Amino acid sequence: MLITVVVPTYRRPQLLNRCIKALLAQRFDKNQFEIIVVSDGPDADTQTMLNNWAGYDLPVLKFMPLPQKRGPAAARNHGWQNAAGQIIAFTDDDCIPDSHWLSEIAKHCHTNEDVAVTGKVIVPISEEPTDYELNISHLQTADFITANCACTKSALIKAGGFDERFSMAWREDSDLHFKLMNNAIPIKKIKTAIVTHPVREAVWGVSIKEQKKTMYDALLYKKYPKLYRKKIQSSPPILYYAIILVFVIMLIGFVSANTGVGLAGLITWLALTFYFTFKRLRNTRLTANHIAEMMVTSVIIPFISVYWQWYGAAKYKVLYI
Known part of the structure; x- marks a missing residue:
């Protein structure tokens, strides 16, 4: 067995079914790869969907659900640690690998080396x-993401796999990237290993919910402060802090009956919030619904984002702002 493809999933059988179809259509020797689907917890619907593929003897298709929800990092670890392949390829359940994906990985990922490869990700978006x-x-320009990467099994063992403290789909791929770098494991960029990552439908105001993930920035910063500042975020979110500061000044002014200070704070807060909204709307859809979403979420995001960053700093005991 040359390659094991590990696909973490959780209660998204329709998306996973599309991914499995693409993997079964690989122009690669079916005797030379297996597919391991790891559900992040009990998942009867996914099991039922995979039963529809039971007639396929090759490639081997395995389903390995975790007994409880622990996050995609734990799911990927469970997959590669139970893999028969010498090369471990990772993609996500909402991705569509190109039919030559595995053959391109095999060309550049040699089993006698500690090596990793990262391919090209295409994200189709509307005009x-x-x-x-x-x-x-922005996934298209990321240095290393688990939607499209592969490592020799020996490289994963040397790097230590995924850090399961990243229990949401955020920064666990950057953590593995930095581990590979720190262990002097070369990472090859292969533009011919292509995976398409369609954008899933999102609910109105999804950007507010997404802010919770930023608590894991603190953990990544704690582990790799220099690499974090170099590759993830060169400085703290100054605009967010400025918005919060002038909002506090506004409250102090009005509470203390200092109308001048209160009005100055209000005007500055409105100006900075408008600027933030404008930045987010630039080059995006200018429908009434989307403009309204950006206006509402831009008021909330600075506060909720900084809250989760500080929550992460406290949780992981690191001076991170």
């Missing part, structure tokens, strides 16, 4: 994307 679509499209 007038939403803010959410535009954010997802």
